Amino acid sequence: MAKTIYVNQIPITVEHRRVKNINLYIKPPEGSVLITAPRSISMKRIIKFAEEKAEWIARKRKEVQERSLQRELKPPEPKITEEQITHLEEKLKEYICKWEPRMGVHAAQWTFRKMKTRWGSCTVDTAKIRINTRLAVYPDECLEYIVVHELCHLIEPSHNKRFHACMDKFLPDWRQRKERLRS
Numbered sequence: 001m002a003k004t005i006y007v008n009q010i011p012i013t014v015e016h017r018r019v020k021n022i023n024l025y026i027k028p029p030e031g032s033v034l035i036t037a038p039r040s041i042s043m044k045r046i047i048k049f050a051e052e053k054a055e056w057i058a059r060k061r062k063e064v065q066e067r068s069l070q071r072e073l074k075p076p077e078p079k080i081t082e083e084q085i086t087h088l089e090e091k092l093k094e095y096i097c098k099w100e101p102r103m104g105v106h107a108a109q110w111t112f113r114k115m116k117t118r119w120g121s122c123t124v125d126t127a128k129i130r131i132n133t134r135l136a137v138y139p140d141e142c143l144e145y146i147v148v149h150e151l152c153h154l155i156e157p158s159h160n161k162r163f164h165a166c167m168d169k170f171l172p173d174w175r176q177r178k179e180r181l182r183s
Helices: 043-052 054-073 082-103 133-137 140-155 161-170 174-182
Strands: 003-007 010-017 023-027 032-038 109-113 120-123 128-132
Touching: 003 043, 010 043, 010 054, 023 054, 032 043, 043 054, 082 109, 082 133, 082 140, 082 161, 120 140, 128 133, 128 140, 133 140, 140 161, 140 174
Parallel strands: 010 032, 109 128
Antiparallel strands: 003 010, 023 032, 120 128
16 A cells, blocks of 8 residues: 655655565656555655655656656657658768769668667668658758768778768768757
8 A cells, every 4th residue: 555755845655565675766757756665664764765865856856857848848740741751862862872982882772761869870781771761851961961971880880980080081071960960
């Protein structure tokens, strides 16, 4: 049976469970606080534990609440039209024809994929490159940066000094283009 205690006016739900240790959770989106504890631990000991963690709880609750608020305020992903995808495909072909011969590499396959955390990816062993469809709403120079970036991985798989030297050689303004993607 759950009980509620208060530490610095923060409500904390306490549940006795079949667990070995006292556990503390801060749950999104509101930052609700849960403590689970073994059945053998007294409420007095749980309250003492919560009071010892009071500063940490307040700090983490605030972080969770701020992250949740940022997600809510983030504008929705723009809808990508067929026209934009067609333009993206045409520009990709143009950049492949431009960069593969210059760089002396060849990708076996290029595909588009909707990705959440990457602009592109390269499987070096198979020379397959994937491009994020969201690039359709960015300037063409950003797509060109990703094409060169992924082709550089066929020369150097890691993001090491050799890779950065490759990027500098073929696309000297790559850092500005990368920054444009972030803004």
